[in-house]
Amino acid sequence: MRLIRLTLAMLALLLPAAAQAEWRRAESPNFIVYGEGSEARLRERILLLEDFDRLLRTVTNVNGPPAPAKLHVYLVDDNRALTRIRDLNRNVAGFYSASPEGIGAFVSVDNAGSLNEVLFHEYAHHFMLQQAPGAYPAWYVEGFAEYFSTVRFTRDAIDIGNFSRGRTSWLVHEGWLPLDRLLGGRPSGLTPEGVSMFYSQSWLLTHYFYSNPERQAALGRYLVAARRSDPVAAIQQATGMDARRVERELRDYIRDGSINFRRMRRGSTAAPPPVTVTTLPRAADDLILSHAALRVGIRESAEAGQLQAIRAAASRHPGDPFARRVLAHAELLHGDRASAARLLDGLIAEIPDDAELMYLRGRLHLAAAQDAQDPAAEELLARQWFVRAHRADPNHFQTLYRYFEAVRGGPEGNTENTANLIILAHELAPQVTEIRFAAAAFMLQRGDAARVVSLLAPVSADPHNPQAAAAARQMIAQALGRGEQGGDAEADEGATESPAD
Numbered sequence: 001m002r003l004i005r006l007t008l009a010m011l012a013l014l015l016p017a018a019a020q021a022e023w024r025r026a027e028s029p030n031f032i033v034y035g036e037g038s039e040a041r042l043r044e045r046i047l048l049l050e051d052f053d054r055l056l057r058t059v060t061n062v063n064g065p066p067a068p069a070k071l072h073v074y075l076v077d078d079n080r081a082l083t084r085i086r087d088l089n090r091n092v093a094g095f096y097s098a099s100p101e102g103i104g105a106f107v108s109v110d111n112a113g114s115l116n117e118v119l120f121h122e123y124a125h126h127f128m129l130q131q132a133p134g135a136y137p138a139w140y141v142e143g144f145a146e147y148f149s150t151v152r153f154t155r156d157a158i159d160i161g162n163f164s165r166g167r168t169s170w171l172v173h174e175g176w177l178p179l180d181r182l183l184g185g186r187p188s189g190l191t192p193e194g195v196s197m198f199y200s201q202s203w204l205l206t207h208y209f210y211s212n213p214e215r216q217a218a219l220g221r222y223l224v225a226a227r228r229s230d231p232v233a234a235i236q237q238a239t240g241m242d243a244r245r246v247e248r249e250l251r252d253y254i255r256d257g258s259i260n261f262r263r264m265r266r267g268s269t270a271a272p273p274p275v276t277v278t279t280l281p282r283a284a285d286d287l288i289l290s291h292a293a294l295r296v297g298i299r300e301s302a303e304a305g306q307l308q309a310i311r312a313a314a315s316r317h318p319g320d321p322f323a324r325r326v327l328a329h330a331e332l333l334h335g336d337r338a339s340a341a342r343l344l345d346g347l348i349a350e351i352p353d354d355a356e357l358m359y360l361r362g363r364l365h366l367a368a369a370q371d372a373q374d375p376a377a378e379e380l381l382a383r384q385w386f387v388r389a390h391r392a393d394p395n396h397f398q399t400l401y402r403y404f405e406a407v408r409g410g411p412e413g414n415t416e417n418t419a420n421l422i423i424l425a426h427e428l429a430p431q432v433t434e435i436r437f438a439a440a441a442f443m444l445q446r447g448d449a450a451r452v453v454s455l456l457a458p459v460s461a462d463p464h465n466p467q468a469a470a471a472a473r474q475m476i477a478q479a480l481g482r483g484e485q486g487g488d489a490e491a492d493e494g495a496t497e498s499p500a501d
Helices: 008-014 039-060 112-131 138-149 165-173 179-184 192-209 213-226 231-239 243-255 284-296 300-315 321-334 337-350 355-369 375-392 397-407 416-428 433-445 449-456 466-479
Strands: 023-027 031-036 071-076 094-099 102-108 157-160 262-265 276-279 496-500
Touching: 023 039, 023 284, 031 039, 039 071, 039 112, 039 138, 039 157, 039 276, 071 112, 071 284, 094 112, 094 284, 102 112, 102 284, 112 138, 138 192, 165 192, 165 243, 179 192, 179 231, 179 243, 192 213, 192 243, 213 231, 231 243, 284 300, 284 321, 300 321, 321 337, 321 355, 337 355, 355 375, 355 397, 375 397, 397 416, 397 433, 416 433, 433 449, 433 466, 449 466
Parallel strands: 031 071, 071 102
Antiparallel strands: 023 031, 023 276, 094 102, 094 496, 157 262
């Protein structure tokens, strides 16, 4: 097996920077990346992500413009920084979260592998939902992310399909899951060892299918057949081999040294995409991770502690617009709404075209409507602010979703315009489970069974969220007139999260 090593220059690029109390923000066509360290290093890291996006587009034949809602990526020094956002095991190197408040990927850069494999794995999931949604088998969802997470960058090229030492160790030394269990099952319910084997076999099967054009064509046939028939029967339809024969092929494939990589030129070498880097204010040193936590949603058990920490940090930066923005957001969601209103009104007077500030002002009225004697009046004010926010940023999916919440209980709640509103919010952020289910429930109410199925099919076999998968299957069955089959679980209305070790 041929392996290509990272050049020393690239390795040095990916290693963490020396401690610096200065945060920067880099923006490119598909990403907004935050990190400490030099501008050059942040610029190089965002170009890695742009090249990775281009790779996925090339392999999946996705053409067209960048996703309208850019992914926010936070590069932090170590696991301790991650725990300021989520209560995580110390071995977790990063996580991804998609909630109605925002979508973000958070990665520790304390070693080069973390930056590569964790971030690439999670972005592969993000990309699949954005650009190529479908009812994929669970093994392919995970295998796709595992396969592309091992890419390696040189100065001018990307090596695809590299050897995964950890996955191979499991495959060589441990007992395999039966192939029919892999093809038709999900990792939920397996032992920890079974989950590791599920991921390892998923990586191997995906690698096998992507190893040459003929097998890749067979994979395409399989994914179509698996939507219409039993996944074990589909493998024979697509490959001409039964499950036993496929398993023998895979065992030979991992044993005989066939795990080779392919190479593609880096697009940024010849034609780098535009990248803008700005230095954030000093207040970001204390508050950038709190800002990130508010954007992806703070767990209820951590709300009081986060609010106290944000108030203390903001007090060290009196008058700073960034500190006031973060404090206003925290007070709105978890503290004193009157303080939030004063802060937001002052900021909007200074920055009148800021979509996020106007969105938060609308959120304030939407929250007030829950306690008001006349909720319609507060909902009207919320809608007015959301209209202003949408004009400032048409791709701000949070605004569209909250506008939908403000109208769905009123006289405009079942109009074609409202239907278009929630579908657009979903199309901007298909990774957010809560928005997807809200759109599906609205379409179920309108009797649009086909739209319900298309919305929920990608979730129905989600290996990361078995509760949402069960709820999706139940709603699909209801839409198709098959009663309430498929389980009684309800969709999780919080963030969709995926931790990675």
